Every structure is written in structure tokens, then in C-alpha cells.
Amino acid sequence: MKEEGKEEKDQWIPCEVSYSLRRTTRDGRQSQPNALLCVALPDRSGGYSYENKMPHFDIIQRNKDIGYAKFVNWNEFINDIQRYINEAYKNQKSVAPVVQI
Numbered sequence: 001m002k003e004e005g006k007e008e009k010d011q012w013i014p015c016e017v018s019y020s021l022r023r024t025t026r027d028g029r030q031s032q033p034n035a036l037l038c039v040a041l042p043d044r045s046g047g048y049s050y051e052n053k054m055p056h057f058d059i060i061q062r063n064k065d066i067g068y069a070k071f072v073n074w075n076e077f078i079n080d081i082q083r084y085i086n087e088a089y090k091n092q093k094s095v096a097p098v099v100q101i
Contacts, residue, residue: 002057014057014101021063021097033099035092036060036069037084039077048073062098067091 001013008014020034038060040051051073056064063069070088077084 002055008057008059008101011057014059017057017059018099018101021059021099033092033097035085035088036063036097037088038064038069038071039084040071040073042074057101059098059101066095066098068095068097 003011017036021036023033024031040048042048043050055061060069064071068091070084070091072084
């Protein structure tokens with residue numbers, strides 16, 4: 001998903017993640033940062049070994065490092081979707097996200 005040769009600030013995924021993690025005020029109401037749940041899809045052979053080798057966008061990696069972003073592989077996710085959504089919400093309430101790209 002990364003575009004080679006482009007800085008992260010010029011790519012849409014990190015910009016969207018950054019925006020969704022900000023507190024914003026609109027019409028007098030303040031929104032809270034969204035939860036961040038990252039689901040790895042299997043490769044063509046059904047494996048996930050690529051996930052540990054592939055660099056993430058910096059904003060996603062930094063949120064993973066502080067425990068804000070919840071990471072799970074697809075096979076685990078589809079077997080207990082509500083669990084992983086709940087864990088992402090729990091992180092959302094207990095950890096302040098990194099929002100800058």
C-alpha cells in the first residue's frame with residue numbers, strides 16, 4: 001500500500017489515519033479519536049509471515065508500539081470479530097494515540 005518514492009505526508013493512508021486519530025471540533029461538538037484496528041490479510045499461500053517483514057507506515061507503527069493500534073491476522077479476526085473490536089475500543093479509551101505523520 002506504500003507508494004515508493006513518496007513521503008508519508010503525501011500519501012492518503014497515513015493522512016487518513018492521522019485525521020481519524022485527532023480530536024476535532026465541529027459545530028461546537030468535539031469528536032474523540034477513533035480506535036485503530038489493523039487486520040492483516042493472508043498472502044497467496046495463506047500465510048502471514050510477510051507482515052513482520054513489511055514496514056508499516058510510521059504513524060501506524062508508532063501507534064502499535066505504544067499499544068494504541070490493535071493488530072490481528074484475518075483468520076483470528078473472523079473467528080472472534082467482536083473480541084478484536086472490543087480490544088481496539090479498550091485501547092482507544094486507555095492510551096493516547098500518536099497523531100502526527
